[in-house]
Structures are given as structure tokens and as C-alpha cells.
Amino acid sequence: MAWYPGAIKMExxxxxxxxxxxxxxQFIVHSIVAPWTPERTYEHWKNSTNLESHFGLGYDGRMGQYIGTETRADANAAANRRPxxxxxxxxxxxxxxxxxxxxxxxxxEALVRLGVWLHRTHGIPLRVCRSHSDPGYGYHSLHREWSTSGTACPGRPRIAQFRDEVFPAIVARASGASATPSKEDDMPSAEEVAAEVWRHRLPHPRADITITAATLLRQAxxxxxxxxxxxxxxAAVIEQLAAALAAHHQEIDPDGLIARIEAAIEGITVRLDVQEES
Structure with missing residues (x-):
């Protein structure tokens, strides 16, 4: 079995x-539908290992590996192990x-590095899987046979990122690994600059610590x-209250009451906005 040196081993x-x-x-990417760290994912699977993947990736780019890449995992239905x-x-x-x-x-960045390592280590070809059994790279919902009941995983934004960012970067890095670097190659790429910007640490607005720009944006x-x-x-509670009042007091117009409450809330919002701007 093979263990990726860029991941924490949590067998x-x-x-x-x-x-x-x-x-x-093949290499298939998923979303776990939870904001879990590699450690939390390990804790989830260690007592119920029937849907595990080989790797788990946190928001901060830290990666855990739970099973060697030459051992079957259970997250991909028909792609787990073929005859x-x-x-x-x-x-x-x-x-x-x-x-x-x-x-x-x-x-x-972590997905790209792992994808390059898988190409170099296992010879996974640098193409998107053309069918459920075709060697290459893909995401969970790419082929129906990779799930037991259909899925939208890893979600539309990430599917777009896979096609536009992740997979092209894997191909570029894996294909250019043996090229002789020129003076221009010493300059960081736009992708590297962008990644460094998001990793840059800033003072936390409410605590005596620093925090990455990416984390600040995610928290916001x-x-x-x-x-x-x-x-x-x-809004739902306001509608229910207005209806309840109208049921006991016929002179109350529920729509008018809701409109007055919404106008009052809007007035508070406007005053708060003016105070913040000043």
C-alpha cells in the first residue's frame, strides 16, 4: 500500500x-457535507467504516490518509474495486x-498536489474520466455508477472549480515537472500568488491573534x-403572530400589521447603517 507524504497517516x-x-x-473527489477536520473525519469512520475514502481534507488544506492507495475504500460504489x-x-x-x-x-492547492502525486506514483492518466471505468480524474457525481442512489457531490461550485482550476493545474504541474526551469519560471504563477494572499495572516478584529484572509472570509x-x-x-414568526392577533381581534388587518412591523424593522436597519457610516 502507498502512503502520501503530504498527508497525516491515520490508519x-x-x-x-x-x-x-x-x-x-482513478481519482474521485467528494464533499463530506460537514466542516470537518481530518481528525474529526477519522473519529467518524473509525467505528463505522463502511463509506470511507482514502483521504480527508480540511478547510485549511491539512490532509489525513486513512487507507493506503492500493487498498480498496468504500466511497465510490462501482468504482471501489472492479472485477x-x-x-x-x-x-x-x-x-x-x-x-x-x-x-x-x-x-x-492540496487537491492539486495530491493529484500530481497520484499521477507520478500510480500512473493515473491526465484526463477526465470519459466513462465510469475509464482511468483518469473525476468528481463523485460525474458518473452515475460511482454512487448507489445518485448524488450532486461535491456541489456545483466545486464541480466548476474542478473543471476550471483543480484539474487543469494538476495537468500543468504534472506535465511540466521534467522541464528545465527558465528565468521566467522563478516568478510565482498567478495561482501561487493568489494562494499566498489567502494564506496571509491578519490581525483578528476581536481577539489578540492572527488569522488567514481565507478564514476571515469563510467566517464572514x-x-x-x-x-x-x-x-x-x-418573518415566519411575525406572520404567525399577526394571524393569531387577527383571529382574536377582528379589527386588526394582518397584512397591514405585518407591513408596519417590517417598516419599523427597516427603519431600525437604516438608522444602524447611518451610524456605521458616520
């Missing part, structure tokens, strides 16, 4: 020894709980999602 037993061997010919002994290497990547967020720059996005959910819930 799942007895799964690692009990599963049959495979000859890796000829070939099979897929798979990775679960941290996501939000609806698998609708994009990969972070750290995750993209989480707060926005929670605020939107709270607003929807509050």
Missing part, C-alpha cells in the same frame, strides 16, 4: 488490513452542511448565512 483498522488490494486507475482489480482513490473534503460552498484556496460568509436564516425565521 483505519481493521478496514486497512481487511479490504482487498486495488490497482489505482479486474482496478479501483478508485477517493478524498472527502470539508464543506458546509449543504455542500454548496467552494473549496478554499488551501483545499485547491457563515455569519451571513446564519443571519439570512434568522431573518427568514423571524
Amino acid at each position: 483505519l483498522q481493521p478496514e486497512s488490513d481487511a479490504q482487498p488490494a486495488i490497482r489505482p486507475t 479486474d482489480g482496478t479501483g478508485a482513490v477517493s478524498i472527502e473534503t470539508a464543506s458546509n452542511t449543504s455542500a454548496t460552498d467552494p473549496w478554499t484556496p488551501e483545499q485547491v 460568509w457563515i455569519k451571513v448565512e446564519r443571519t439570512e436564516a434568522r431573518i427568514v425565521a423571524q
Whole structure:
């Protein structure tokens, strides 16, 4: 079995020894539909190892490996191990709980590096899988046979990233590895500069620590999602209260009451905005 040097080894037993061997010919990426670290993913699988992948990737780019890449894992249905002994290497990547967020720059970089290593180590060809059994690279929902009941994994934003960023970068790095570097090659690529920007640490606005720009943006996005959910819930409560009042007081117009409440809330929001700008 092969262990990727860029991952933390967290071997799942007895799964690692009990599963049959495979000859890796594919690399399939997933979203785990949870914001889990590699350690949390290991804890989830260590007592219930029936859907594990070979790797787990956190938002910060840290990666864990649970099973050697020449051993079958269970996350890819018909691609786990075929009758000829070939099979897929798979990775679960941290996501939000609806698998609708994009990969972070750290995750993209980690996926690219792993993809290059798999090409060099196992000879996985540098192409997107043209069928469910065709050697190459892909994402979970690319072929129906890779899931037991259909899936949208890893989510639309990540599928777009796979096609536009991750896979092209794997091909570029793997293909250019043996080229003699020129003076221009010493300059960082746009991708490397962007990744470094997102990794740059900034002072935390409310604590005496530093935090990466990517983490700050991710935390802000989480707060926005929670605020939107709270607003929807509050609107539903307001409608229920207005209906309940109207049921007991016929003179109350529920639509008018809702409109007045919404106008009052809007007025508070405007005053807060003015205070912040000043």
C-alpha cells in the first residue's frame, strides 16, 4: 500500500488490513457535507467504516490518509474495486452542511498536489474520466455508477472549480515537472500568488491573534448565512403572530400589521447603517 507524504497517516483498522488490494486507475473527489477536520473525519469512520475514502481534507488544506492507495475504500460504489482489480482513490473534503460552498484556496492547492502525486506514483492518466471505468480524474457525481442512489457531490461550485482550476493545474504541474526551469519560471504563477494572499495572516478584529484572509472570509460568509436564516425565521414568526392577533381581534388587518412591523424593522436597519457610516 502507498502512503502520501503530504498527508497525516491515520490508519483505519481493521478496514486497512481487511479490504482487498486495488490497482489505482482513478481519482474521485467528494464533499463530506460537514466542516470537518481530518481528525474529526477519522473519529467518524473509525467505528463505522463502511463509506470511507482514502483521504480527508480540511478547510485549511491539512490532509489525513486513512487507507493506503492500493487498498480498496468504500466511497465510490462501482468504482471501489472492479472485477479486474482496478479501483478508485477517493478524498472527502470539508464543506458546509449543504455542500454548496467552494473549496478554499488551501483545499485547491492540496487537491492539486495530491493529484500530481497520484499521477507520478500510480500512473493515473491526465484526463477526465470519459466513462465510469475509464482511468483518469473525476468528481463523485460525474458518473452515475460511482454512487448507489445518485448524488450532486461535491456541489456545483466545486464541480466548476474542478473543471476550471483543480484539474487543469494538476495537468500543468504534472506535465511540466521534467522541464528545465527558465528565468521566467522563478516568478510565482498567478495561482501561487493568489494562494499566498489567502494564506496571509491578519490581525483578528476581536481577539489578540492572527488569522488567514481565507478564514476571515469563510467566517464572514457563515455569519451571513446564519443571519439570512434568522431573518427568514423571524418573518415566519411575525406572520404567525399577526394571524393569531387577527383571529382574536377582528379589527386588526394582518397584512397591514405585518407591513408596519417590517417598516419599523427597516427603519431600525437604516438608522444602524447611518451610524456605521458616520
